[in-house]
Amino acid sequence: DIQMTQSPSSVSAFVGDRVTITCRASQGIGSWLAWYQQKPGKAPKLLISAASNLQSGVPSRFSGSGSGTEFTLTISSLQPEDFATYYCQQANTFPPWTFGQGTKVEIK
Amino acid sequence: EVQLLDSGGGLVQPGGSLRLSCDASGFTFSGYGMSWVRQVPGKRLEWVSTISGRGDTTHYADSVKGRFTISRDNSKKTLFLQMSSLRVEDTAVYYCAKVAPGGVSDYWGQGTLVTVSS
Numbered sequence: 001d002i003q004m005t006q007s008p009s010s011v012s013a014f015v016g017d018r019v020t021i022t023c024r025a026s027q028g029i030g031s032w033l034a035w036y037q038q039k040p041g042k043a044p045k046l047l048i049s050a051a052s053n054l055q056s057g058v059p060s061r062f063s064g065s066g067s068g069t070e071f072t073l074t075i076s077s078l079q080p081e082d083f084a085t086y087y088c089q090q091a092n093t094f095p096p097w098t099f100g101q102g103t104k105v106e107i108k
Numbered sequence: 109e110v111q112l113l114d115s116g117g118g119l120v121q122p123g124g125s126l127r128l129s130c131d132a133s134g135f136t137f138s139g140y141g142m143s144w145v146r147q148v149p150g151k152r153l154e155w156v157s158t159i160s161g162r163g164d165t166t167h168y169a170d171s172v173k174g175r176f177t178i179s180r181d182n183s184k185k186t187l188f189l190q191m192s193s194l195r196v197e198d199t200a201v202y203y204c205a206k207v208a209p210g211g212v213s214d215y216w217g218q219g220t221l222v223t224v225s226s
Contacts, residue, residue: 034212036153043203043216044153050210087153091211095167099153 002026002090006100012108019075021103023088028068032092035064035073038102039084047086048073075105083107110134110215114204117220124194124224130187130204130217138162138182141207144189146200147219154200157189158207172198194224 003026013019023033031051036044046055048064051071061076075082088100116128128144144156157168157178166178177190187204201221205213 032211034210036213043219044213045216046208046212046214049208049212049214055214089153089212094211095155095158096169097155097211099155101152 001096002029002093002098004088004090004098004100006086006088006103008103009101010104010106012106013078014108015078015080017078017108019078019082019105021073021086021088021105023066023071023073023100025069025071025090025092029090029092031067032090033064033066033071034089034091035062036087036089037082037084038087044087049091078105080107110206112204112206112215112217114202114217114220117202117222119223119225120194121226122194122196122224125190125192126194126222128189128191128202128204128220128222132185132187132204132206135206135215137180137185142178142180142187143205143207143213144178144187144202145205145213145216146198146202146222148200156202159187191222194222196224198222199224 005024007022033051035048038044052064085102085104111133113131143158159166159178163180175193179188201219203219204217206215208214
């Protein structure tokens with residue numbers, strides 16, 4: 001199975017800060033990478049597919065990049081509603097689809 | 109508007125069984141694969157099982173293979189997960205999710221909690 005590792009596990013930031021989260025795959029996955037946002041007690045929400053394809057309705061302050069084994073999710077100017085946990089998921093090799101351990105974005 | 113409504117969770121003893129349901133609306137249900145994904149609170153998401161739109165192809169995580177069965181009723185737009193021989197480590201919130209092209213889950217149910225405990 002492909003292992004997905006995110007860093008950092010948590011990050012504290014101010015509103016307005018730029019935040020970058022990294023996701024690394026244990027083997028190359030092309031651009032088959034998705035990012036999800038999950039708020040406490042809620043279901044995950046798809047933000048980005050195919051490494052950089054922003055889903056409809058997702059604010060443009062979110063962006064994704066990368067290919068192969070290293071990917072990033074960037075929030076250009078953190079807003080109060082962005083405080084959540086973010087997960088990456090590889091969609092290259094199935095089964096199984098696998099997820100990162102999550103990165104919690106907290107208020108500083 | 110796409111909506112997925114999970115139900116069927118609860119408290120069950122180890123070795124017991126439970127059936128989860130997911131009622132779908134707002135899209136052509138039979139045209140899409142559907143998955144179950146689970147999450148122990150505070151832990152990462154874990155893919156459990158996926159079924160094709162027609163229901164003729166299924167896949168399972170090794171951790172549930174032989175114990176869980178995914179199925180669907182396209183006439184009722186409902187997805188199921190029959191869980192048997194439940195273990196304490198199956199305790200989690202279970203989400204149904206719609207599979208989009210590219211292997212991502214673009215819509216999720218609200219989740220239903222399964223607790224396996226004596």
